[in-house]
Amino acid sequence: MSDKSLFQTPLSRRQLLKGMAAVGVAAVASNALAACAPAGAPAPAGAPGPAGTSPLAGTVGDEMRGKTLELSLAVIAGWPPSQLPVEMFPKFAEMAKEKYGYTVTVRKTEAPFAALFQKVAPTLASRSQEFNLIVSDSQWLGALAEPGWIVKADDVYALNPELDIEPFSSLVVETYQVYPDGSGQRWGFPQMPDTQGLFVRKDLLEDPAEQAAFEARYGRKLPTTYEELEPLTVQEWEPIFEFFTRPEQDFYGTAAQYSKEYDFFSCAYHPYVYATGGDIWDKTTGNVVGVLNTDANAAQLEYFVSLQKYQPPGSPDFGIGEMIDLFTQGKVFSAFNWLAVGLFMIPPELEGKVLAVPHPKFIFPDGERKVIGAMGGQPWVINAFNDDDHMRVCIDFLKWWYQDDTQEEFVQKGGLPWSKKGVNAPGFEDLKPYTRAFKYMLEEGRSRDFWHLPEYAELLAIQQEAYSAYASGQVTDPKRVLDYIAGRQQALLFEKGRTQTPPPDELRNLTLM
Amino acid sequence: MSTINIAQQGEQAIARSRRSPLRAFEESRFFPLALLLPILFFFVALNVIPTIWMIGMSFYSYSLMSPAPPSFIAIDNYVKIYNDADLWSAFSRTFVFVVLAVGIETVLGVLLGFLFWGSSNMPGRRLALTLLFVPMVVTPVASGLFWRLIYEPTFGVANYFVQLLTGSKIDFLTNVNWAFGAVLFVDIWMWTPFMILMTLAALGSVPKAELEAAEVDRLSIWQRLWHVIWPHGKFILMLGVLLRTIDAYKTTDLVFLMTNGGPGNVTELIGLKLYRYAFASLNIGFSSALAVILLLIAISFTSIYLWVLNLRRYREGA
Missing domain, CATH: 1.10.3720.10 (MetI-like)
Known part of the structure; x- marks a missing residue:
């Protein structure tokens, strides 16, 4: 390196002019380059046409015979329901060879919840068919549909009425299919629904010594059966959590999700918001201020976080994985988790010792004892940029996926059904220790999904950070946390034109400090 | 000057006159530049152009999740x-x-x-x-x-x-x-x-x-x-x-x-x-x-x- 530094040699006038010219050229060039960026909504491939001609009808004749291709699936890593289609794919390939005459293999790409969208979105933005069929999260529907990246499910249903299966409840349609909310336009195909529940150690509840100790301490009987546990409110569960909290034995009453990761805290807290009779935003006006940041919601936030006292250390970092680890390792009596991971919450050594009940209830402002949980689960979405052959294979795959015997095998392997026929199938409630609770929570009005907007990632990041700040004690005032979220989300939604109301000035510059 | 030296100088002169075009290129002032070209290419392609692009993009409103094309917003960002x-x-x-x-x-x-x-x-x-x-x-x-x-x-x-x-x-x-x-x-x-x-x-x-x-x-x-x-x-x-x-x-x-x-x-x-x-x-x-x-x-x-x-x-x- 030269001994002369930039600062030792004064700039000559010529050098200064050269430098300024270079900056000018860079600015002009950069603007020109930026303007060359891809623009505009793409025209989706495979526009619907008369049945038999459009690839959205799937394979209807010999048009695919003799062909060999690979179907690329993007699925959620570490999420068992997402893996089952890949595991079961050889049966589809066999059927496709036999029925349609083509050879198909599968390529799986996976990423965790938060990362999968980041993996998929840039490929779709560049109109790539890197991923032909995608397991999306329900909140991504708007982000995928609005730019025209995915095929409209209604177009597929028009050509394949057999795919338009009657759902168990409107929750399925509202959560996994419709965008914009309330529009009735369907974009997703239900892959697997999911609802919230509480996994409890039945063997401990049934232990006579525990029952006697509980009765001696609280003056009432320890509930033991599904029927006794299902109506309990969170407040009624609290003494049970407290009873089983024994830090000296490294054993705790419960575990819930307070993690900043993805939507973990949000989904765990939202039932407490719904219990006030309120919501996290107003779908019709797009407003958050005045809806989320109410005193009632602040009190619920305080209460939800206060339940950490019955939980093992490190609860501000608990997510789905921690629920499974803590419960299966015998560190907790109960754990709030998605019922879709029931199979993993009950390893062979816990078989017969676990009971899953619906999310605990609340006393609503009208005095009614009920619950509105958060909806989980995922839809399939089809890449709009698939070529005709891949589009046909996607449709063929979905036709196979929704067949009764395929769905039956899916459920047997730990998947959950969403159709009226599947959920109401005889024996379904007793199939697994968690299927009864799942069916209960999928009933009309018992669960609710939130935003399907393209801005979901930004909205989620704002509230996850703020909730995490409160769960960990960085911020101690729950109302301030909700004010912060409301102000920021309102500003974002206002900027994107989703609401006509700007955030009030006093909420604009709130920080978490 | 000895006879041997004179002979050596003569051989060198002959060798110079017979040198290949490659050798001539090696000795030319363009040779160092040619050696730098591959790395310069990658530097410009992977560093300079993306940086200029990024500077340009910073004056635009552009989201991958929107069907709208980039719109110039000056220094709003x-x-x-x-x-x-x-x-x-x-x-x-x-x-x-x-x-x-x-x-x-x-x-x-x-x-x-x-x-x-x-x-x-x-x-x-x-x-x-x-x-x-x-x-x-x-x-x-x-x-x-x-x-x-x-x-x-x-x-x-x-x-x-x-x-x-x-x-x-x-x-x-x-x-x-x-x-x-x-x-x-x-x-x-x-x-x-x-x-x-x-x-x-x-x-x-x-x-x-x-x-x-x-x-x-x-x-x-x-x-x-x-x-x-x-x-x-x-x-x-x-x-x-x-x-x-x-x-x-x-x-x-x-x-x-x-x-x-x-x-x-x-x-x-x-x-x-x-x-x-x-x-x-x-x-x-x-x-x-x-x-x-x-x-x-x-x-x-x-x-x-x-x-x-x-x-x-x-x-x-x-």
Whole structure:
């Protein structure tokens, strides 16, 4: 390196002019380059046409015979329901060879919840068919549909009425299919629904010594059966959590999700918001201020976080994985988790010792004892940029996926059904220790999904950070946390034109400090 | 001049007249440029053009999640950054992280570097050095993951010892009072070896003759440091500090894996913020503007170091 530094040699006038010219050229060039960026909504491939001609009808004749291709699936890593289609794919390939005459293999790409969208979105933005069929999260529907990246499910249903299966409840349609909310336009195909529940150690509840100790301490009987546990409110569960909290034995009453990761805290807290009779935003006006940041919601936030006292250390970092680890390792009596991971919450050594009940209830402002949980689960979405052959294979795959015997095998392997026929199938409630609770929570009005907007990632990041700040004690005032979220989300939604109301000035510059 | 010399000169002249075009090209002034061309191509294609593109994008409103084409909004993205209190708090957190991480790593690195420099006959020195450099060669992703497990409050090794000593556990990564320090500690564990390496390189650049002369002249240790070692070793050491500063300033992977910026925003460094805007929100225009600002800050770090490094010489020259 030269001994002369930039600062030792004064700039000559010529050098200064050269430098300024270079900056000018860079600015002009950069603007020109930026303007060359891809623009505009793409025209989706495979526009619907008369049945038999459009690839959205799937394979209807010999048009695919003799062909060999690979179907690329993007699925959620570490999420068992997402893996089952890949595991079961050889049966589809066999059927496709036999029925349609083509050879198909599968390529799986996976990423965790938060990362999968980041993996998929840039490929779709560049109109790539890197991923032909995608397991999306329900909140991504708007982000995928609005730019025209995915095929409209209604177009597929028009050509394949057999795919338009009657759902168990409107929750399925509202959560996994419709965008914009309330529009009735369907974009997703239900892959697997999911609802919230509480996994409890039945063997401990049934232990006579525990029952006697509980009765001696609280003056009432320890509930033991599904029927006794299902109506309990969170407040009624609290003494049970407290009873089983024994830090000296490294054993705790419960575990819930307070993690900043993805939507973990949000989904765990939202039932407490719904219990006030309120919501996290107003779908019709797009407003958050005045809806989320109410005193009632602040009190619920305080209460939800206060339940950490019955939980093992490190609860501000608990997510789905921690629920499974803590419960299966015998560190907790109960754990709030998605019922879709029931199979993993009950390893062979816990078989017969676990009971899953619906999310605990609340006393609503009208005095009614009920619950509105958060909806989980995922839809399939089809890449709009698939070529005709891949589009046909996607449709063929979905036709196979929704067949009764395929769905039956899916459920047997730990998947959950969403159709009226599947959920109401005889024996379904007793199939697994968690299927009864799942069916209960999928009933009309018992669960609710939130935003399907393209801005979901930004909205989620704002509230996850703020909730995490409160769960960990960085911020101690729950109302301030909700004010912060409301102000920021309102500003974002206002900027994107989703609401006509700007955030009030006093909420604009709130920080978490 | 002897007959042999004349003959040799004659042969050389003949050889010159018979040289190949390749040889002629090698000797031409274009040859060095040709050697540089491949790297220049990659530099321009992978560095200059994307940077110019990024600068351009920073003046546009453009989101990958919107069907709308990029629209020119002048400096609106920069104004938004200026008005965003959360971003400024992330900047200040990052600044504290950089100062503490680089400061502690430099002090520890220099001390340990001197220790190893002065113990060339110590048995097992090579093994100790090799072991010491292991954290530096482990990828931050792996380091982040296993430190996350070490800190884990239920079954982590760190908490096993903490409980033995204090009778209670510490939520290293979820307690607001511990999380920042816990991440900082891992960065120091990872990168102090780099500063040891730079210190050893700096000390190796001091001429032995000057050290011997200092010993003969009976200079004190401080005089030797200031008049003999520092003038020779400062460039390498400052280069180490500069590289670490830029690297610490960019820290993203480590915090992403260990805390995801939490609890709350206690460990939310600016690199992680940029990552979220660019790859979670896919807000290309805004994240480009933020990236331009980060780039300018990195350049200013470099400039400040270069300026400090040459300050003395500048004064002497003035």
